[in-house]
Amino acid sequence: MRQAVFEEIRSQAEQGKTALASFEAEGKVWQRKWTPRERLILLGAGHIALPLCQIGALLDFSVTVLDDRPSFANHLRFPQAETVICDGFCRGMEQISPGPDDYVCVITRGHRYDGECLRQILKGSMPAYLGMIGSRRRVAGMMEELEAEGFDRECLRKICAPIGLPIGGQTTAEIAVSIAAQLVEYRAKNRTQPGESACLPQTNVDEAVLKALSEGAGSQTMALIVETKGSTPAKAGSMMAVDALGRTWGTIGGGCGEAEVIREARLMAGKDQKKLMTVNMTNETAEEEGMVCGGVMTVLLESIV
Secondary structure (H helix, E strand, O other), X not given: OOHHHHHHHHHHHHOOOOEEEEEEEOOEEEEEEEOOOOEEEEEOOOOOHHHHHHHHHHOOOEEEEEEOOOOOOOOOOOOOOOEEEEOOHHHHHHHHOOOOOOEEEEOOOOHHHHHHHHHXXXXXXXXXXXXXXXXXXXXXXXXXXXXXXXXXXXXXXOOEOOOOOOOOOOXXXXXXXXXXXXXXXXXHHHHOOOOOOOEOOOXXXXXXXXXXXXXXXXXXXXXEEXXXXXXXXXXXXXXXXXXXXXXXXXXXXXXXXXXXXXXXXXXXXXXXXXXXXXXXXXXXXHHHHOOOOOXXXXXXXXXXX
16 A cells, blocks of 8 residues: 555545545455544533533534533533634624534423524434424424424424434433433434445544545554444444554454454565455353453554555
């Protein structure tokens, strides 16, 4: 694999574009897609927004926060957010311009502001995810109000309200977890597009891995999981970069299986080689080492030149 390929992938990722590359070994071909971070828009910067912003950033969302209160909407309060806007909800949303690829959580401090946000959103394209916080009674009242104003009933039914998965959350952190779980659920569905079944399922952009593979000057080996069977710590498409010293960027699951791959990858660094390696976590050695997973993964090792 040429270093220039990863330079191009990295360039496209930095521009927020989707990149695609093919990998071949032993007569088999796999495609790996790099999907840019989706934008998570938090309308409201209250107590639930704090943990939700943290979790959202951890889940590789690009987080935007909007609120009209300066003491709430600021970067000191939301250091993980990429964008924080302090303005009225209507004016702020004109700056944000939510689109069909965005994930939007309406978590304002009151019924009036929820309505402002939903009306603004529903005038445009329906986001990939739209959720609104509130009790079932409050949600039902809002939906009736919007339908009476002429908003499409089918669009209203697509709103996740009350927001989040029903996991019984009580604290603000637990509620944030339930919302984040629903975001992951929707993102997984949205990323599976017709005709893309040939692509490896893991499509995240790991900037550290791409940087290592695009700047390694021929001293790195790429480790890419191309197939899995049973329970494995990481899924197909997970990537790692390894140099001759054994330094790593990214992960293919950690533990003894990853250590085995690192040993092989170190020997290949800078030698213009590639091979398929099977990591078996169902055998006696795996059991003795106490591996928590019991599957098999096939890893493509390819030196970058």
